[in-house]
Amino acid sequence: MATKAQRLSLADLQSMKVGVWDLESSSLNGSFGHVLVAGVLPAFTPDLKECKVIRIDKTKGYHTTMWDDTQLIRDTVQELNKYDVLIGFNNLWFDVPLLHTRALSDRLPWLRTDIKHVDIYQFVRKRLRLSSRSLYSLLTQLETKNQKTGLVPKIWRCAVGGHKPSLDKIVEHNIADCASLAEAAARIVKHVDLPFFYVR
Secondary structure (H helix, E strand, C coil), rough: EECCCCCCCHHHHHCEEEEEEEEEEEEHHHHCCCCCEEEEEEEECCCCHHHHHEEEECCCCCCCCCCCCCCHHHHHHHHCCCCCEEEEHHHHHHHHHHHHHHHHHHHCCCCCCCCCCHHHHHEEEEEHCCCCHHHHHHCCCCCCCCCCCCCCHHHHHHHCCCCCCHHHHHHHHHHHHHHHHHHHHHHHHCCCCEECEEEC
């Protein structure tokens, strides 16, 4: 459950450890799907090599149980818990609930309840009037250097089936999402304080 929004200024964010994150999953829900890739990029850094990528094919036992995301979820929660603020796009309605659903299934802890969550989608929905509410529309409007990449459905199906080159493409997509969102958030916060929520 998300609490009522409060706000963070640029000065606030610069004094905290802030990460921009994204999940890539085999399904839009945690009952029938599992997480394939998680990425978190320290905000306000231009170096994409700093993006921490956690991928399911690097977990123990992957080649015999490709669907088991237990280690990935554990590692993702531990990594995200290092941050004071997490910025995402639709993270309050998708990424956090999906992560918690998988953690619940895998009997793992959830994210810390004192983390401040900034959802750029909520900002777009309430404060902007774009052609659509998608991340692509926001990035196009801002003309960001980093842009969201598209993937054809076959790539996702192949990745779920264990095809490494396809999973590599999803990793590239994940890093691009984190980088473009970090750039967009840095631009937005120069004009307006960003609303944040606690998830409890």
